[in-house]
Amino acid sequence: xxxxxxxxxxxxxxxxxxxxxxxxxxxxxxxxxxxxxxxxxxxxxxxxxxxxxxxxxxxxxxxxxxxxxxxxxxxxxxxxxxxxxxxxxxxxxxxxxxxxxxxxxxxxxxxxxxxxxxxxxxxxxxxxxxxxxxxxxxxxxxxxxxxxxxxxxxxxxxxxxxxxxxxxxxxxxxxxxxxxxxxxxxxxxxxxxxxxxxxxxxxxxxxxxxxxxxxxxxxxxxxxxxxxxxxxxxxxxxxxxxxx
Amino acid sequence: xxxxxxxxxxxxxxxxxxxxxxxxxxxxxxxxxxxxxxxxxxxxxxxxxxxxxxxxxxxxxxxxxxxxxxxxxxxxxxxxxxxxxxxxxxxxxxxxxxxxxxxxxxxxxxxxxxxxxxxxxxxxxxxxxxxxxxxxxxxxxxxxxxxxxxxxxxxxxxxxxxxxxxxxxxxxxxxxxxxxxxxxxxxxxxxxxxxxxxxxxxxxxxxxxxxxxxxxxxxxxxxxxxxxxxxxxxxxxxxxxxxxxxxxxxxxxxxxxxxxxxxxxxxxxxxxxxxxxxxxxxxxxxxxxxxxxxxxxxxxxxxxxxxxxxxxxxxxxxxxxxxxxxxxxxxxxxx
Amino acid sequence: xxxxxxxxxxxxxxxxxxxxxxxxxxxxxxxxxxxxxxxxxxxxxxxxxxxxxxxxxxxxxxxxxxxxxxxxxxxxxxxxxxxxxxxxxxxxxxxxxxxxxxxxxxxxxxxxxxxxxxxxxxxxxxxxxxxxxxxxxxxxxxxxxxxxxxxxxxxxxxxxxxxxxxxxxxxxxxxxxxxxxxxxxxxxxxxxxxxxxxxxxxxxxxxxxxxxxxxxxxxxxxxxxxxxxxxxxxxxxxxxxxxxxxxxxxxxxxxxxxxxxxxxxxxxxxxxxxxxxxxxxxxxxxxxxxxxxxxxxxxxxxxxxxxxxxxxxxxxxxxxxxxxxxxxxxxxxxxxxxxxxxxxxxxxxx
Numbered sequence: 001x002x003x004x005x006x007x008x009x010x011x012x013x014x015x016x017x018x019x020x021x022x023x024x025x026x027x028x029x030x031x032x033x034x035x036x037x038x039x040x041x042x043x044x045x046x047x048x049x050x051x052x053x054x055x056x057x058x059x060x061x062x063x064x065x066x067x068x069x070x071x072x073x074x075x076x077x078x079x080x081x082x083x084x085x086x087x088x089x090x091x092x093x094x095x096x097x098x099x100x101x102x103x104x105x106x107x108x109x110x111x112x113x114x115x116x117x118x119x120x121x122x123x124x125x126x127x128x129x130x131x132x133x134x135x136x137x138x139x140x141x142x143x144x145x146x147x148x149x150x151x152x153x154x155x156x157x158x159x160x161x162x163x164x165x166x167x168x169x170x171x172x173x174x175x176x177x178x179x180x181x182x183x184x185x186x187x188x189x190x191x192x193x194x195x196x197x198x199x200x201x202x203x204x205x206x207x208x209x210x211x212x213x214x215x216x217x218x219x220x221x222x223x224x225x226x227x228x229x230x231x232x233x234x235x236x237x238x239x240x241x242x243x244x
Numbered sequence: 245x246x247x248x249x250x251x252x253x254x255x256x257x258x259x260x261x262x263x264x265x266x267x268x269x270x271x272x273x274x275x276x277x278x279x280x281x282x283x284x285x286x287x288x289x290x291x292x293x294x295x296x297x298x299x300x301x302x303x304x305x306x307x308x309x310x311x312x313x314x315x316x317x318x319x320x321x322x323x324x325x326x327x328x329x330x331x332x333x334x335x336x337x338x339x340x341x342x343x344x345x346x347x348x349x350x351x352x353x354x355x356x357x358x359x360x361x362x363x364x365x366x367x368x369x370x371x372x373x374x375x376x377x378x379x380x381x382x383x384x385x386x387x388x389x390x391x392x393x394x395x396x397x398x399x400x401x402x403x404x405x406x407x408x409x410x411x412x413x414x415x416x417x418x419x420x421x422x423x424x425x426x427x428x429x430x431x432x433x434x435x436x437x438x439x440x441x442x443x444x445x446x447x448x449x450x451x452x453x454x455x456x457x458x459x460x461x462x463x464x465x466x467x468x469x470x471x472x473x474x475x476x477x478x479x480x481x482x483x484x485x486x487x488x489x490x491x492x493x494x495x496x497x498x499x500x501x502x503x504x505x506x507x508x509x510x511x512x513x514x515x516x517x518x519x520x521x522x523x524x525x526x527x528x529x530x531x532x533x534x535x536x537x538x539x540x541x542x543x544x545x546x547x548x549x550x551x552x553x554x555x556x557x558x559x560x561x562x563x564x565x566x567x568x569x570x571x572x573x574x575x576x577x578x579x
Numbered sequence: 580x581x582x583x584x585x586x587x588x589x590x591x592x593x594x595x596x597x598x599x600x601x602x603x604x605x606x607x608x609x610x611x612x613x614x615x616x617x618x619x620x621x622x623x624x625x626x627x628x629x630x631x632x633x634x635x636x637x638x639x640x641x642x643x644x645x646x647x648x649x650x651x652x653x654x655x656x657x658x659x660x661x662x663x664x665x666x667x668x669x670x671x672x673x674x675x676x677x678x679x680x681x682x683x684x685x686x687x688x689x690x691x692x693x694x695x696x697x698x699x700x701x702x703x704x705x706x707x708x709x710x711x712x713x714x715x716x717x718x719x720x721x722x723x724x725x726x727x728x729x730x731x732x733x734x735x736x737x738x739x740x741x742x743x744x745x746x747x748x749x750x751x752x753x754x755x756x757x758x759x760x761x762x763x764x765x766x767x768x769x770x771x772x773x774x775x776x777x778x779x780x781x782x783x784x785x786x787x788x789x790x791x792x793x794x795x796x797x798x799x800x801x802x803x804x805x806x807x808x809x810x811x812x813x814x815x816x817x818x819x820x821x822x823x824x825x826x827x828x829x830x831x832x833x834x835x836x837x838x839x840x841x842x843x844x845x846x847x848x849x850x851x852x853x854x855x856x857x858x859x860x861x862x863x864x865x866x867x868x869x870x871x872x873x874x875x876x877x878x879x880x881x882x883x884x885x886x887x888x889x890x891x892x893x894x895x896x897x898x899x900x901x902x903x904x905x906x907x908x909x910x911x912x913x914x915x916x917x918x919x920x921x922x923x924x925x926x927x928x929x
Contacts, residue, residue, distance in 0.1 A: 054471055080473035092468035094461045096576055105461055108473050150472070314704060377916060384915055386647055386707060387853055391912035394846060398905035402896040511842065515715050518708040526704075555719040559712055563697070570701055 005068075007032040007158055007190045008053070013062035015045075015052045022048045024214035026062070030158070030207075035184055035191040037201040037222060039236060040211035046194040047089055049211070050160050054086050055079045067157060081108070085151030089162040089194075093143045095136030099127055102135050106150035113154070120149045123179040141172040145179075152183065159183070159191040165200050173200060180204050198236070202226055210235045262573040266537045273545045281425040286544045292432035294540030295439020296501060300494035301517040301524070302446060302532050303487025309463035309527020309576060311480045313375055314382055317389035318491055319514030320396035323507060324366060325359035325492025326499040327400055330409055332358050340414040348414035352434075352496075359492040367488025371481050393511070401507045409505040417500070435497055442490070446529055459483065463527040463576050519558050523565050525572030534573060535565075586774060588781040592861050597926040601861060604868050608766055612759050619875075622830075625762055627871045628769035629826035634851040634863035635776050636819035642858030643780050644812035645792030647703065649845055650694065650710035653717045654687045654817040656839035658824020660721070661686065663734050663834030671737040676829070683821045691817035695810045718840040733835020742829065765826050772822055777860055779815060788812050789858075850911045856921025865922050870907070877903045 008030035015023040023045050030036045038046050051057045053064055055076040064072045071079050080086065094102055103112055121128040124145040130138055135146060144164055151159055164180075165173045177200060183189060184204070195201045201208070205222035218225075218235055225231060270287055277283045304318050332355055333340065339351035374392050378384040413431055420427040450456035462469045462476050469476045498513055499505050520539055524531030542561050547554040565573065592598050604627075607614065611624035637651050661683025662676055669675040694713065698706040721728050728734070738757075740746055742764060746757030779785050787808055790798045799805050828834045838844075847870060855866025878900035885898040897905065918925055 056467060056471065075475070076467075076470040077473050077475045080471055086471045088468070088471070092465055092471070094464050094468070096464055097457070097461060101457060101461075105457055105469070106472050308704075314707070374912070382704060383647060384919070387849070387915045388912050390846065390849065391908050391915065394908035395905055395912065398902050398908060399897075402899060402902050402905065403893075406901070515712055519712050522701075522705050522708055552723060555723070556716045559716045562709065562712065566701060566705075571705075 004032050006030050007067055008192065009065040010049070010053070011063050011065070013049070013052060013059045013064065015048055015057055016060045017048070017057065022214055023052065023059070026211070026214070026216055028209055028216050029219070030190060030192050032190055033188055034206035035180070035193065035204055036207040036209060037205035038192060038194045038209050038211065039196070039198075039201060041237070042196075044211040045214040046211055047162055048214075050086070050088075050162050050192075050194060053079075053160060054084065083157035085154075085156035085159045087147045087151050087159070087161040087164065089166065091143050091147040093135045093138070093146055095134060097135060098132055099130050099135055099138070099146060100132060102146055102150060103127075103153050106153045109154065116153060119182075120152060123182055124149055141168050141175075144168065144172075144176070148179070155186075157188070157190065159189070159193075161191065161193045163194055163196065165195065165197045173197065176200070177203055259574070262531070262534050265573075266534060266541060269538065269541060269545075273541075273549075276549055277545070281427065282548070284426045284428065286548055287541065288428055288432050288436070290541030290544040291537060292429075292435035292439075292540075293501065293544070294537035295436050295443075296494050296497045297513065297516050297520055297540055298439055298533050298536035299442055299497065300491050300513060301520040301536055302442075302529055303490040304517055305521045305524060305527055305532045306459065306463070306529065307484055307487045308521070310459055310466070310476075310483055312380065312382075312466075313484075314385045315375070315389050315484075315487075316386055316514075317370065317374075317392035317396065318487070318517065319510030320393050321363045321367065321488045321491035321510070322495035322498065322513050323400055323505075323510035324396065325363045325495030326411075326505050326509060327404055327409075327495075328362040328492070329355040329359045329496045329499065330404075330411060330505055333411070340412075343415045345416040348416045351414060352417075352500075356493050356496050359496045360489040363492030363495075364485045364489035367485040368481060370488070371484040375484070397507055397510070404507070406507060411499045411503050411505055413500055413503060431500065435501065438497065442493075443529075443533055450529060455479070460576075516558065519562050521572075523562055523572055525569075525575040527576040528572070528574035531572055531574035531576075588774070588778040590777060590781045592923075592927070594926050597861070597923060600926075601864060604864060611766075612762060618758075621758070621762055623871055623875050625765050625830045627868050628765050629823045629830065630848070630851065630867040630871055631864050632769050632772045632776075632823035632826065633820055634848050634855070634867045635773055635860050636816045636823065637848045638852045638855075638857060638860055638863045639776060639780065639812065639819065640816040641852060642860075642862075643785065643788050643792060644809060644816070646698070646809065646813065647707040648694075648710040649707065649842075650714040650717070651816070651820055651848065652840055652842075652845045653714050654691065654820035655824040655827070655844070656717070656721065656836070657687045657690070658683045658821030658826075659828045659834040659839040660728060660824075661821065662825040662828040663736055664728070666738065666828075667729075667734045667736040671739050671743075673739045676739060676825075680822070680825050683825060684818055687817045687821035688814045691814045692810060695813040698809075714840075714845065715842065718836055718842070721836050721840055729835065731836060733833055733837070735833045738829060738832060761829060765830050768822070768826055772819060773860075773864070776819060780860060784808070784811070792858075850907055852921075854911060854914050854918075854921055856923030856925075856927075859921070859923040859927070862921045862923040869922075873903060873907060877906070881906075 006029035008028075010026050010028040013023050013026040014021070026045070026049055028049070038049065040046050048057065052059050055071070055074055059072055062072070063070055066079075066082060066084070069082065071082065074082075094105070097105070103117075107113070126138070126142045127146060127149055130142065135143065138146060148161065148164065151161070165176060168176070180191075181204070183191065193201075193204070202222065208218075208220060208222045208225050209216050210218040212235075218231070273286070274280070274283050277286065300318075300322060304315065307313055307315055336351045336354060339347045342348065370392065374388055375385065378388060417431040417434060420429045421433070450460055458469060458474055458476065458479060462479065466476055494513070495510065498509065502509075516539060520532060520535040523539065524533070524535035539558055539561060542557050543554055546557040569575070592601050608624055608628060611621060615621070615624070633655055640646050640648055640651065658680070662679040665675045665679025665682070669678065694710070697709075701709065722731050725731070737743065738761065741748070741757060742761040743757040746760070748755045748757070748760060780788070787798065787803055791803070791805055791808055795805060824839060827839065831838065851866030851870045852863055853866070854869065855864065856862025881898045881903055882900040885895045885900065888894040888898065896902075914921060
């Protein structure tokens with residue numbers, strides 16, 4: 001674990017959605033330069049946590065600190081501009097726009113960087129194939145790739161990725177693991193991934209945090225969690241080497 | 245290395261069936277109408293009327309698609325545009341009465357410019373004062389915009405009086421070009437050209453500019469656009485102003501089409517605009533274009549073939565289309 | 580007290596101010612012929628009566644079922660035309676009136692069912708726009724089928740003998756003209772209809788409607804078939820509106836597109852319900868009273884102001900008595916922002 005202060009820090013975050021108290025005091029540290037997995041059962045509040053970080057839902061209490069700045073009350077576009085790339089659970093693909101237009105939109109500072117695009121095509125060849133077609137014609141897995149590619153199209157300080165492997169076939173998941181390994185190679189890349197696929201989590205995670213009932217109930221290294229089967233069972237109800 | 249083919253026009257991708265509707269209806273009407281020359285007259289009338297309605301309805305559909313705002317007050321901008329232009333007509337009498345296409349067009353352009361500026365500015369005020377407080381609350385939006393419509397119509401009557409104001413066509417716009425049996429009315433031709441120019445400009449802006457990209461993406465998923473770092477709400481006012489200005493433009497064209505201004509004209513056209521928006525699919529400019537032409541063309545054919553049915557033909561058309569595609573021809577907005 | 584509570588279906592108005600206002604309206608209407616001599620006052624009172632029913636029926640639709648519809652005046656027109664055409668074609672008898680009312684109810688409910696079912700295929704937003712189009716088409720149709728409906732001019736007809744102005748009924752020391760009897764017919768019917776609507780919204784059925792309005796998803800999850808409840812709500816509102824139309828025909832002895840189908844009337848009842856307070860039914864009472872009184876008497880006030888400011892530009896135009904709707908429109912917009920629960924909402928004490 002790095003000794004530097006965490007890139008992203010949540011302290012005492014509470015989020016209400018209507019009358020429902022979803023996040024009940026979330027404390028989370030996302031270390032710089034590492035891939036942190038956020039695990040937990042359905043309904044534990046993982047997606048709500050990501051959305052709160054992005055400002056799509058506003059915390060009713062607590063503070064979110066990113067790269068030294070308190071972004072708790074910031075508007076979503078400003079949070080994105082601070083250097084966060086967000087890949088939502090629903091992918092957020094614009095089906096009526098072409099693949100090219102989807103990426104163009106994500107490249108805020110102007111035209112798409114050719115070298116970067118080349119790199120992305122290497123990881124996700126399908127995007128090159130469907131470049132001029134409306135994104136709506138892509139398969140589920142390809143849409144997921146496009147969503148991640150959009151986050152990658154420009155250098156970002158932090159990636160927030162919500163369940164990238166949901167509903168995908170194992171072969172595509174293997175493809176995805178390779179892509180994430182590539183992504184990790186970039187210098188200074190910090191990634192926070194919400195996942196329920198434990199094989200995926202174990203093969204990529206450096207740090208891990210587990211949520212339950214709107215709180216983080218465990219935080220530590222992935223390696224430590226991977227060795228402790230009893231802890232795995234207590235926290236997640238099953239073992240990390242079982243995959244979906 | 246990178247396989248980038250010709251950029252597609254997303255408005256018409258993979259789903260060309262609706263595009264065939266208008267030509268299909270027109271062709272089907274030909275044997276029913278019987279006479280070719282009559283058919284041409286009816287079809288041109290339909291196209292002209294359709295273009296004007298498209299101009300008016302396009303603002304409505306974009307505003308709803310992008311901002312999720314139901315503006316029942318859109319009709320007010322139609323009337324205001326027309327009446328604003330009417331105030332300038334006396335000053336432009338020379339240009340309008342000259343038997344020169346050039347001078348007439350210049351005058352028309354001036355009238356349109358005035359109408360668009362007035363309605364654009366009013367649109368800004370309307371959006372900031374009346375609509376912004378009720379973003380996201382559909383019921384309240386319907387209520388306050390209807391209220392705005394009432395107030396606007398009353399103010400028009402207060403200023404101009406409740407009587408109808410005739411609006412004579414500029415000299416060179418009157419009459420028709422005659423080819424043998426077939427008469428093509430000049431003003432209708434002009435309306436079609438104006439409509440096509442506006443459609444082309446809209447397509448250009450939407451498909452070739454970054455703002456257009458933002459609008460199209462925002463219509464589909466505004467939240468994601470924000471998450472990509474864009475302050476999309478700053479676009480709202482601009483789009484609303486554009487929509488209001490287009491309504492003003494449409495008002496001027498409609499006033500000349502009917503050669504008459506009435507305080508309730510906005511309301512009448514607005515109902516048609518709503519039907520078109522529903523048929524076309526909320527948020528779709530292409531759907532709006534096809535829908536407008538369809539509604540107008542069908543209205544003209546039924547007006548000739550079965551006059552009693554003409555005014556309900558819109559409803560029947562809308563019902564039929566909704567039975568085929570329950571969210572309109574090209575439903576873009578994911579709501 | 581419990582008997583009164585029963586009549587009011589267990590939902591009496593709460594708060595002194597509110598109760599006083601409603602009581603004043605009730606007494607004013609009940610004693611109108613005595614308190615306010617002259618035909619104009621009686622006209623105003625009768626108009627308030629049947630507009631209360633119409634506005635309350637719209638509140639059932641908008642405030643309780645949560646459906647935004649611009650086609651409500653259609654049902655009002657069906658009622659008016661039903662009664663009017665029956666009296667016109669079959670002669671001025673109670674039988675004709677009954678027949679016309681019956682047919683009107685059947686047509687109104689059937690139409691409400693069709694529209695309701697259609698609304699299921701499309702989303703609520705579409706539905707509002709579609710009702711706008713349907714209402715305008717219906718209005719045009721009524722004007723066009725002039726041999727049947729009398730076209731733009733409508734139909735005048737005579738009422739059953741007891742309700743005619745020339746009729747005189749001696750009851751002890753009082754002599755009541757048919758006109759007064761007609762008034763009390765309208766008043767009594769309006770009162771009964773209002774109380775019935777109150778009963779509907781305070782019944783278990785009504786509570787389910789409100790649950791659907793507040794949280795459709797959850798109510799459906801609890802096992803209630805939304806479709807059925809909404810359809811019934813739709814039909815009840817349509818039926819009540821049609822009956823209001825019958826009352827208007829009886830009072831005016833006239834039916835026509837201008838007084839029943841015009842979009843202005845639709846806007847009027849929208850104003851009444853919103854200003855009075857949506858989802859309260861009592862709001863419809865207050866809203867209707869305010870609106871009709873303003874329509875008649877506010878104009879006099881405005882004429883005065885217009886006269887006083889004669890020299891100033893623009894001001895006299897805005898205060899021209901014909902522009903009373905402008906001010907009501909402004910009041911309407913302000914009330915949506917600042918009094919979303921309407922006057923009743925403001926005065927209701929929990």
